[in-house]
Amino acid sequence: xxxxxxxxxxxVMGMTxxxxxxxxxxxxxxxxxxxxxSAKKPLELMFVYSLEERVENNSVPSRFSPExxxxxxxxLHLHTLQPEDSALYLCASSLGRNTEAFFGQGTRLTxx
Amino acid sequence: xxxxxxxxxxxxxxxxxxxxxxxxxxxxGNPYLFWxxxxxNRGLQFLLKYITGDNLVKGSYGFEAEFNKSQTSFHLKKxxxxxxxxxxxxxxxxxxxxxxxxxxxxxxxxxxVSP
Numbered sequence: 001x002x003x004x005x006x007x008x009x010x011x012v013m014g015m016t017x018x019x020x021x022x023x024x025x026x027x028x029x030x031x032x033x034x035x036x037x038s039a040k041k042p043l044e045l046m047f048v049y050s051l052e053e054r055v056e057n058n059s060v061p062s063r064f065s066p067e068x069x070x071x072x073x074x075x076l077h078l079h080t081l082q083p084e085d086s087a088l089y090l091c092a093s094s095l096g097r098n099t100e101a102f103f104g105q106g107t108r109l110t111x112x
Numbered sequence: 113x114x115x116x117x118x119x120x121x122x123x124x125x126x127x128x129x130x131x132x133x134x135x136x137x138x139x140x141g142n143p144y145l146f147w148x149x150x151x152x153n154r155g156l157q158f159l160l161k162y163i164t165g166d167n168l169v170k171g172s173y174g175f176e177a178e179f180n181k182s183q184t185s186f187h188l189k190k191x192x193x194x195x196x197x198x199x200x201x202x203x204x205x206x207x208x209x210x211x212x213x214x215x216x217x218x219x220x221x222x223x224x225v226s227p
Binding site: 031035041042043045048050055090092094096098100102103104105106108 | 144146153155163200202204206207208210213215216219220
């Protein structure tokens with residue numbers, strides 16, 4: 001148990017659905033991350049929120065939309081996904097540049 | 113932009129032998145370096161980090177890593193491998209000199225320890 005909780009653990013969705021992934025941490029961290037893990041790109045950084053700023057990987061399609069309402073919660077909104085978006089989505093948080101990130105267990109997403 | 117290279121997709125070692133998992137990095141400023149391990153269907157677990165100071169850092173489960181600035185490397189080592197060390201290992205880097213916490217990972221190295 002790392003203190004970072006992701007829900008749901010598993011999600012199956014159709015290409016026309018809209019769903020959201022949730023991540024929360026109560027570790028007092030000030031940065032939160034979304035990573036995509038797949039066979040093609042093992043750990044791809046998608047988004048970082050730090051001190052209310054956002055950095056995104058420009059290669060992430062617009063069908064992925066992050067939201068960080070406060071420093072403890074992070075969402076990834078999904079819409080009109082493609083089968084190639086099927087992957088393990090990992091959330092992480094950290095406090096300061098010289099500290100390690102703590103990872104959640106991930107959400108296994110399958111797009112059908 | 114920072115990047116990490118893990119040149120070996122897989123490392124095979126016999127139990128009881130020493131192991132090394134290689135990592136090289138690229139950052140514009142000074143690096144903060146990390147190693148993580150991932151077991152099947154699990155998130156990433158932190159092993160160790162280099163921030164500053166002694167180039168040899170020790171971490172969990174008997175692992176250690178050596179920071180080499182001239183070779184921009186941060187190889188993970190263990191003197192005597194266990195079958196239970198078999199897992200996926202990731203190296204990561206963060207730029208110490210920018211005002212952001214972007215953490216970039218390598219492609220991972222699968223370690224297989226045989227009995």
